[in-house]
Amino acid sequence: MQNLKDRVTIYQVAQASGVSLATVSRVINKRGSVTEATRKKVEATIASLGYKPSGLAQALATNRTTNIGVVIPSANYVYIANMLSGITEVAREKNYCLTLFSTSHSREEAISMIEKVITTHVDGAIIFDDQLGPEDINKITSYNIPTVVVDNKISGDRVCDIHFSYDAAMKNFIMDYYAKGGDKPMTFLHAHNTGRLLSRCEKMFIKTHEELGRPYHVMNCSDSYTHTYNEFFESFKSGNSKDTFYICYRDSIAAAVENAAMDAGLNVPQDIEVLSLVGTKYAYIVRPTLTAMHIDMQEAGKRAMYMLTDLLNQELVEKTSRLEPRLVLGQSTIKR
Amino acid sequence: MQNLKDRVTIYQVAQASGVSLATVSRVINKRGSVTEATRKKVEATIASLGYKPSGLAQALATNRTTNIGVVIPSANYVYIANMLSGITEVAREKNYCLTLFSTSHSREEAISMIEKVITTHVDGAIIFDDQLGPEDINKITSYNIPTVVVDNKISGDRVCDIHFSYDAAMKNFIMDYYAKGGDKPMTFLHAHNTGRLLSRCEKMFIKTHEELGRPYHVMNCSDSYTHTYNEFFESFKSGNSKDTFYICYRDSIAAAVENAAMDAGLNVPQDIEVLSLVGTKYAYIVRPTLTAMHIDMQEAGKRAMYMLTDLLNQELVEKTSRLEPRLVLGQSTIKR
DNA sequence: TTGTAAGCGTTATCAG
DNA sequence: CTGATAACGCTTACAA
Numbered sequence: 001m002q003n004l005k006d007r008v009t010i011y012q013v014a015q016a017s018g019v020s021l022a023t024v025s026r027v028i029n030k031r032g033s034v035t036e037a038t039r040k041k042v043e044a045t046i047a048s049l050g051y052k053p054s055g056l057a058q059a060l061a062t063n064r065t066t067n068i069g070v071v072i073p074s075a076n077y078v079y080i081a082n083m084l085s086g087i088t089e090v091a092r093e094k095n096y097c098l099t100l101f102s103t104s105h106s107r108e109e110a111i112s113m114i115e116k117v118i119t120t121h122v123d124g125a126i127i128f129d130d131q132l133g134p135e136d137i138n139k140i141t142s143y144n145i146p147t148v149v150v151d152n153k154i155s156g157d158r159v160c161d162i163h164f165s166y167d168a169a170m171k172n173f174i175m176d177y178y179a180k181g182g183d184k185p186m187t188f189l190h191a192h193n194t195g196r197l198l199s200r201c202e203k204m205f206i207k208t209h210e211e212l213g214r215p216y217h218v219m220n221c222s223d224s225y226t227h228t229y230n231e232f233f234e235s236f237k238s239g240n241s242k243d244t245f246y247i248c249y250r251d252s253i254a255a256a257v258e259n260a261a262m263d264a265g266l267n268v269p270q271d272i273e274v275l276s277l278v279g280t281k282y283a284y285i286v287r288p289t290l291t292a293m294h295i296d297m298q299e300a301g302k303r304a305m306y307m308l309t310d311l312l313n314q315e316l317v318e319k320t321s322r323l324e325p326r327l328v329l330g331q332s333t334i335k336r
Numbered sequence: 337m338q339n340l341k342d343r344v345t346i347y348q349v350a351q352a353s354g355v356s357l358a359t360v361s362r363v364i365n366k367r368g369s370v371t372e373a374t375r376k377k378v379e380a381t382i383a384s385l386g387y388k389p390s391g392l393a394q395a396l397a398t399n400r401t402t403n404i405g406v407v408i409p410s411a412n413y414v415y416i417a418n419m420l421s422g423i424t425e426v427a428r429e430k431n432y433c434l435t436l437f438s439t440s441h442s443r444e445e446a447i448s449m450i451e452k453v454i455t456t457h458v459d460g461a462i463i464f465d466d467q468l469g470p471e472d473i474n475k476i477t478s479y480n481i482p483t484v485v486v487d488n489k490i491s492g493d494r495v496c497d498i499h500f501s502y503d504a505a506m507k508n509f510i511m512d513y514y515a516k517g518g519d520k521p522m523t524f525l526h527a528h529n530t531g532r533l534l535s536r537c538e539k540m541f542i543k544t545h546e547e548l549g550r551p552y553h554v555m556n557c558s559d560s561y562t563h564t565y566n567e568f569f570e571s572f573k574s575g576n577s578k579d580t581f582y583i584c585y586r587d588s589i590a591a592a593v594e595n596a597a598m599d600a601g602l603n604v605p606q607d608i609e610v611l612s613l614v615g616t617k618y619a620y621i622v623r624p625t626l627t628a629m630h631i632d633m634q635e636a637g638k639r640a641m642y643m644l645t646d647l648l649n650q651e652l653v654e655k656t657s658r659l660e661p662r663l664v665l666g667q668s669t670i671k672r
Numbered sequence: 673t674t675g676t677a678a679g680c681g682t683t684a685t686c687a688g
Numbered sequence: 689c690t691g692a693t694a695a696c697g698c699t700t701a702c703a704a
Contacts, residue, residue: 006480007479007480007697009696009697009698010697010698011697011698019674019675020674020675020676021675021697021698021699022674022675022676022677022699022700023673023674023675025698025699025700026673026674028698029699031699031700032673032674032700033673033674034673034674035673035674038673038674050478050479052451052454052455052479053455053697053698054396054455054457054696054697054698055455055456055457056392056395056396056401056457056696056697056698057396057680057696057697057698057699058697058698058699059392059680059698060390060392060393060396060680060681060682060696060697060698060699061679061680061697061698061699061700062680062698062699062700063680065392067435074421074424075411075417075420075421075424076417076418076420076421076634077417078414078417081411081412081414081417082412084411084412085410085411085412085438088410088411088436088438088440089440092438092440092445097435097436097437097452097456098435098436098438099403099433099434099435099436100424100433100434100435100436101433102421102424102428102434104424104425104428109428115388116433118388119388119389119390119391120391120433121390121391121392142386143343143386143388144342144343225617225621252617252621255621256621259621259623262623281561281588282618282621285561285588285591285592285595285618285622286621286622286623287595287598287622287623298412343681345680345681345682346681346682347681347682355690355691356690356691356692357681357682357683357691357692358683358684358690358691358692358693359689359690359691361682361683361684362689362690364682365683367683367684368684368689368690369689369690370689370690371689371690374689374690389681389682390680390681390682391682392680392681392682393680393681393682393683393696394681394682394683395682395696396680396681396682396683396696396697396698397681397682397683397684397695397696398682398683398684398696399696673704674703674704675702675703675704676701676702676703676704677700677701677702677703678699678700678701678702679698679699679700679701680696680697680698680699681696682695682696683694683695683696684693684694684695685692685693685694685695686691686692686693686694687690687691687692687693688689688690688691688692
């Protein structure tokens with residue numbers, strides 16, 4: 001194989017092996033019929049020239065990129081990385097490439113990414129971005145791009161969705177807590193820009209409490225372990241914030257609260273209890289282990305990608321898939 | 337904007353606004369001069385038709401995809417996700433898209449991904465895959481694709497590399513440990529397919545011990561928290577494996593060891609000590625906090641992407657960058 | 673079985 | 689300032 005040359009084209013391969021481009025194309029795609037002899041010849045020159053077809057040109061000619069656009073807020077959250085990993089696995093199996101569109105938590109960013117997805121000419125898209133509303137997602141589907149939307153309702157011809165049934169799980173958990181004699185008032189930790197899944201949880205949290213006529217709190221906190229830890233540590237130190245049940249949106253934040261409590265000399269779960277809404281394996285690595293709602297994000301990713309390939313092959317049955325969070329009790333809450 | 341149409345092309349825009357494609361192209365790219373009047377007109381029809389240029393066709397015509405290939409083993413490790421996040425950040429700033437090539441720990445997979453990178457026609461590549469040797473990476477650079485290689489030595493015209501100086505850090509740590517009276521024999525936890533960074537660490541671990549004439553162990557373990565936890569828990573329970581200093585390749589594994597020890601009734605760091613080689617924020621979230629080598633993978637990612645854009649703009653100064661791991665002492669080792 | 677030629681949706685170089 | 693027209697590298701009828 002030659003090195004350091006400019007890209008070898010199909011035309012050069014054709015010349016070098018004394019055939020036309022059409023024949024080379026046939027050999028590459030194993031389509032149409034070619035004599036065993038010429039095939040050998042062409043394959044030989046392909047190897048010797050180190051020719052690789054240009055995916056670009058192929059895509060333009062066939063109107064298929066074998067590229068899937070994946071829209072996520074950031075790869076830097078464990079649960080998103082898990083989903084990404086599920087998507088990747090199936091993508092490899094189905095021979096698709098993934099192009100990443102990272103929106104980093106700002107809605108404008110997210111919208112401009114949507115535009116990019118369109119120009120990038122992907123065959124399909126998987127959108128898991130809590131910031132985007134249905135209007136934004138419609139923009140993509142209006143370009144007739146088959147799309148799987150995660151945790152967002154949407155309808156359309158070539159669109160599917162995957163849901164997490166957090167609302168019910170949330171409500172059940174709260175009802176159950178009080179029913180079994182839970183006596184600490186609950187506080188929901190709210191952070192900006194953490195997406196609609198959590199807003200929904202928050203709404204359900206409030207609604208359930210109001211139905212029950214129970215007191216509750218919603219407290220702002222930052223989406224950072226260190227900030228949250230420091231803030232709670234100070235508060236616990238000065239004797240505040242205890243006798244509370246904290247509902248945190250992910251493991252890091254829940255760990256921040258319980259670590260702060262313990263380092264300030266409190267006992268978990270006696271003095272405070274903690275629940276993590278989006279549990280990952282870190283929920284059982286930290287100590288006390290976290291009571292958490294677990295959802296198999298890897299499975300969600302796989303399922304999304306399977307739905308998408310079905311959509312692309314026009315052989316889809318179910319347009320909606322639902323994942324139930326599974327409550328795993330840990331040491332951060334009192335067994336009742 | 338029209339919905340549900342097949343892709344609108346530049347040609348249709350031209351027709352609809354009564355100009356030639358050339359003019360539309362000029363408007364899109366803000367290149368060449370166009371009357372204010374015609375520009376307005378064209379822009380109006382672009383908006384009303386909902387036209388988006390095809391990145392594919394643009395790429396083919398300009399020979400620039402604005403796409404960077406990123407080769408990683410999996411997005412599912414915190415430190416890799418961190419790096420990915422750094423890359424993403426700079427990519428957005430520089431207006432590049434990222435195409436992900438996930439190799440999932442098998443060398444064949446990795447090699448076939450390399451092929452894919454080439455056909456995908458990326459403008460450049462960032463390769464962080466411990467499995468790949470220089471020969472494999474040369475394959476990519478021989479196609480004249482500007483490349484930044486992370487944690488792998490490589491030379492070439494349009495190639496840069498980023499290194500982690502683990503060898504020295506490793507050696508220093510071990511020497512220091514014994515010099516200050518560390519008295520537990522050390523065991524290095526080895527897992528298959530965790531890449532060359534860790535092989536290098538292991539080699540250095542062995543070499544240093546042999547130079548020192550100290551006893552040491554290398555123990556196989558699985559790359560899974562649960563497996564490792566279970567195995568160690570049993571072992572600790574039956575009274576084995578204590579009075580050892582464990583060197584683990586990442587936080588989860590280190591946490592598995594210390595959790596197993598504590599759950600088996602041992603004390604950390606009195607009975608066993610633990611060091612994590614690739615520390616992330618979880619090193620200070622778990623309890624006891626982990627003594628760990630921290631390396632800012634987000635920074636590594638950013639730096640890789642900056643080097644790559646420099647390479648693409650032919651304005652590179654440094655071809656090599658080095659990141660020093662920073663040792664952060666935690667509660668999993670005895671202060672000496 | 674093989675070759676010719678017309679696209680695919682852009683950009684870019686010329687003339688006008 | 690604007691419009692033809694030739695690339696870009698490949699696929700795919702249609703002919704031969």
